[in-house]
Amino acid sequence: MPHCDAKKQGCGGCPLLMTPYPEQLAQKQQRINRLMAPFGKPRPILGMEDPWHYRNKAIATFTRRGGQLAAGIYQEGTHRVVPARECLLVSRQLNQALEAAVWAAEKCGYQPYQEDRGRGLVRHIQARHAFATGQVLVSLVTAGPFLPGGRKFARLLRQKAPFVESVVQNINPGHTSAVLGRQEKLLYGSGRIRDELCGKSFLLSSRSFYQINPAQTRQLYELARQAADCKEGETVIDAYCGAGTIGLIAGQGAGKLLGVELNRDAVADAIRNARYNKAQNARFYCADASDWMAEMAARGEKADLVFMDPPRQGSSPKFLNSLLALAPERVVYISCGPESLARDLGILTRGGYRVREIWPVDMFPHTEHIETVVLLSRETNPLTVEVRMEVETGEVKEHPTYKRIQEYVQEKYGFKVHTAYIAEVKRMVGLDMHKAPNAVEQRKHEYHPCPPEKVEAIKDALRHFGLIAE
Numbered sequence: 001m002p003h004c005d006a007k008k009q010g011c012g013g014c015p016l017l018m019t020p021y022p023e024q025l026a027q028k029q030q031r032i033n034r035l036m037a038p039f040g041k042p043r044p045i046l047g048m049e050d051p052w053h054y055r056n057k058a059i060a061t062f063t064r065r066g067g068q069l070a071a072g073i074y075q076e077g078t079h080r081v082v083p084a085r086e087c088l089l090v091s092r093q094l095n096q097a098l099e100a101a102v103w104a105a106e107k108c109g110y111q112p113y114q115e116d117r118g119r120g121l122v123r124h125i126q127a128r129h130a131f132a133t134g135q136v137l138v139s140l141v142t143a144g145p146f147l148p149g150g151r152k153f154a155r156l157l158r159q160k161a162p163f164v165e166s167v168v169q170n171i172n173p174g175h176t177s178a179v180l181g182r183q184e185k186l187l188y189g190s191g192r193i194r195d196e197l198c199g200k201s202f203l204l205s206s207r208s209f210y211q212i213n214p215a216q217t218r219q220l221y222e223l224a225r226q227a228a229d230c231k232e233g234e235t236v237i238d239a240y241c242g243a244g245t246i247g248l249i250a251g252q253g254a255g256k257l258l259g260v261e262l263n264r265d266a267v268a269d270a271i272r273n274a275r276y277n278k279a280q281n282a283r284f285y286c287a288d289a290s291d292w293m294a295e296m297a298a299r300g301e302k303a304d305l306v307f308m309d310p311p312r313q314g315s316s317p318k319f320l321n322s323l324l325a326l327a328p329e330r331v332v333y334i335s336c337g338p339e340s341l342a343r344d345l346g347i348l349t350r351g352g353y354r355v356r357e358i359w360p361v362d363m364f365p366h367t368e369h370i371e372t373v374v375l376l377s378r379e380t381n382p383l384t385v386e387v388r389m390e391v392e393t394g395e396v397k398e399h400p401t402y403k404r405i406q407e408y409v410q411e412k413y414g415f416k417v418h419t420a421y422i423a424e425v426k427r428m429v430g431l432d433m434h435k436a437p438n439a440v441e442q443r444k445h446e447y448h449p450c451p452p453e454k455v456e457a458i459k460d461a462l463r464h465f466g467l468i469a470e
Helices: 021-036 092-107 150-160 214-228 245-250 264-276 289-298 317-326 338-350 402-413 419-428 452-464
Strands: 057-065 068-074 081-083 122-129 136-142 164-171 183-188 193-197 200-204 235-239 256-261 282-286 305-308 330-335 353-361 371-378 385-389 396-400
Touching: 021 338, 021 353, 057 081, 057 092, 068 092, 092 122, 092 136, 092 150, 150 164, 150 183, 193 214, 200 245, 200 264, 214 245, 214 305, 214 330, 214 353, 214 371, 235 245, 235 289, 245 256, 245 264, 245 305, 256 264, 256 289, 264 282, 289 317, 305 317, 317 338, 330 338, 338 353, 338 371, 396 402, 402 419, 402 452, 419 452
Parallel strands: 136 164, 235 256, 235 305, 256 282, 305 330
Antiparallel strands: 057 068, 057 122, 068 081, 122 136, 164 183, 193 200, 330 371, 353 371, 385 396
16 A cells, blocks of 8 residues: 555545555445435446546645745644645646645745735645646646746746646635635646547636546546437536536537536636537526526426536535426436435435436545436426425425415315415414415415415315424
């Protein structure tokens, strides 16, 4: 097993480093089997042949040790920087690039930023490595816009690491744990590097979202493409689309690919990547995916497939409501948090979907994280539910929407009830008047009280859905 000095100093970046890799995979398989048991049996986890130096992005924080400039990562649970000359998880080129950047910054006389005092200049180094092309992008993160000798820094850096294709200065003046700021200055090159993945080419900037393990990402996206099984004429939505990688790769063959993402920089990357790959069926939108999908459903538009790749905390109740309202035939859920995945699958299966396949992938060897691809298909007409997260307990609860209550009354009693009547009865029985995202606005003309027979029908619906006692 390779030796790591940083681990001895308290680095928490790879907590399973001392566990043999086959045992790591066995532990992760047991965990995913337990969490996914209510939904089906997961396939065997896909591990790596060589689980070392797999990361294509590295971040180091500047500090000073023994009178010299150094860089490393935070000790677990603290803001104390542990110097690390060679991380066993990042690529060897990135280790060389980080070492060259520290050397060049020392030659330029840069002082490390002290977050407790708000003094100093250089905060972090971020380096990205395009494995397919060998190109490397280095970002020097500074606390202010003025960088004396910036061109000299880039020149010295490339003397030690000539494979570095581009160097930028990223400016982050905020008191924040975020590494990168919004403003950048180009010091050398184009500010972007090009990588290839699953037959597609992608241009990456310092702020692009991109999976960090190229070998496993290929397996992950091939599984997503297999699960999607896109056909000509289908409409596919890539929610949380980032730079568009999942949609452009796994959405091949679809008639229309619609990507939606709230981050403007990511949308710009996605549009650029679609043009670069001549994906004429792709359109990308800067919007909140939940609102965008809810509006699409309200217009009566349909989607055949939705890709969703939320952050580790999983999807929001708002997004899940929108997804259930849109009711695509298939959903491909790509998860990096198995606990939040289990929670969200519970909601989707109760909303009319069935889990068809579960593929775990070990994207992050020597850590506890698990990436999972799940294929769901709509089994029945979905029971539309309003999902709310209870802040105090973190418990997810389900509440029928006004539309579902209307459907229940129509089916059982043969007459329609307006949402204003439902609201009146909910107030009458003391229920929380949280407004459903798809509730119809109250009529503008004169309002008449709910007729007694409709009051009883609505109360029956509320009892049916468990909102009031029998």
